[in-house]
Amino acid sequence: MVSARIFPKINKRKMVRELAQGHESAQRIQALLQKPIGENGPELAGQLVEKVLRSFELGLALLEPSPHQTEENVHKSSFEKHQISGFSSEDSGNRSNNRFVRRDRRGCYKRRKSLEATLVTVSPTMEDGQAWRKYGQKSILNSKFPRSYFRCTHKYEHGCKATKQVQMMEDDPVEYHITYIGIHTCNTHSMMMTANPPHNGDHAKEEVKEKVAEVKESDDSTATIDNLSSLCSSLLEKPAFGLQDGRFEQSEDTVSMMYMLGMEDDEALGRRFCDFHLDESHDF
DNA sequence: ATAATTTGACCACC
DNA sequence: GGTGGTCAAATTAT
Known part of the structure; x- marks a missing residue:
């Protein structure tokens, strides 16, 4: 009972x-x-x-x-x-047996919008120097290895919504397919999102657009990613990027990319190949 | 004692 | 109905 x-x-x-x-x-x-x-x-x-x-x-x-x-x-x-379902009779058979179990909140969440900023990378390591907390793991159809789900360690202290998904690939040597979703709002780089000065960021947008095209086409991804990284660093000095009329617009892909590249150290950048996931519908 | 991970339930979305 | 993303109790690590 x-x-x-x-x-x-x-x-x-x-x-x-x-x-x-x-x-x-x-x-x-x-x-x-x-x-x-x-x-x-x-x-x-x-x-x-x-x-x-x-x-x-x-x-x-x-x-x-x-x-x-x-x-x-x-x-x-x-x-x-x-939406309370109460406690079903089969609850007594689960691993918690007769213990009180609160089940009504499980899975009660709002699924994220697909226009959330995403960044896909392939890396020999799943470490990226940032603080992540694992919150789930799923076996994925037609995949040999499960997918792990991580959220920012500071989700509750700072309301940071960044998450990442990591999946080991069936390659030799071992490589990890990592998808970053959302942006870290628990660090100084995210200040640009809330910065005030409203002015035109079109030029910056064009610059990044070109660089992303380069990365997508280039064989020498390390060099172009380095290039992009330095561009991103310089763009961090321009708080107007991504802002229109003082408000943050839908170019979160760009900001995420800039933020993540800005956070990486050079060695880590050199190890990676990044596939930027850009939603063409964005005003980019 | 507290923090992190594991695990199966739950449910949004297709 | 199937798949996969998230939740939270239980378990394990620090």
């Missing part, structure tokens, strides 16, 4: 995570309010508000558990009550 398990003590980690998620949602609402309300604006804002409320509810519950409140009840917040 589902026991009336009370929160035995304040779970600091959990609370920090809940509040950080709420904070992130609030920031997204703020960002939403700075743009003209689009078609999905009201719906998205509603979802975000529910997330914020849920974070507060959970945070408060962790601080002041009511004697009649189980963890299950907490999760029946306004955010979720429409």
Whole structure:
């Protein structure tokens, strides 16, 4: 049976995570309010508000558990009550056996939009000098090796949304297919995204566009990537890139590419071949 | 004790 | 319905 398990003590980690998620949602609402309300604006804002409320509810519950409140009840917040499935009878057969298990939140997430910035690399190592936390692994159809999923270690402290997927290829020597998704917002380079000075970044866009074309066609990828890296470094001095009217536009691919190359050391760059994943529909 | 990883459930998207 | 991306409890590492 589902026991009336009370929160035995304040779970600091959990609370920090809940509040950080709420904070992130609030920031997204703020960002939403700075743009003209689009078609999905009201719906998205509603979802975000529910997330914020849920974070507060959970945070408060962790601080002041009511004697009649189980963890299950907490999760029946306004955010979720429409989708609670409860505990099925077959739960008793799972690896947790008769223990209380909260299952209703699993998989309750918003899948990322495909226009998210992506960068694909092939590398003999899955290390890249950045702090990643593994959060999943999946076997992939027609692939010998599973795919691992990583998110930024600072996801909850700084709301950083960067993730990466790593998959070992069936090559000899061993190589890893690495896909970076989203941009790190937990470091100084991301400041350019929130920088104010609005002016025309068209010239910079053209420069990067040409360089990307070079990288795509060149046999000597190391040289062109180095070239691109230095260009990116210089572009980091131009906060207007990717900004229009003081707002960040959809050229996240570019910023991601610039950021990631900017972060790499020269040796690492030399080892890699990068395949920039550019969505042509972007104003690039 | 805390942080990181493993693992199967859950569900969005095709 | 199948696939793969994400979540979170359980487990392992530090």
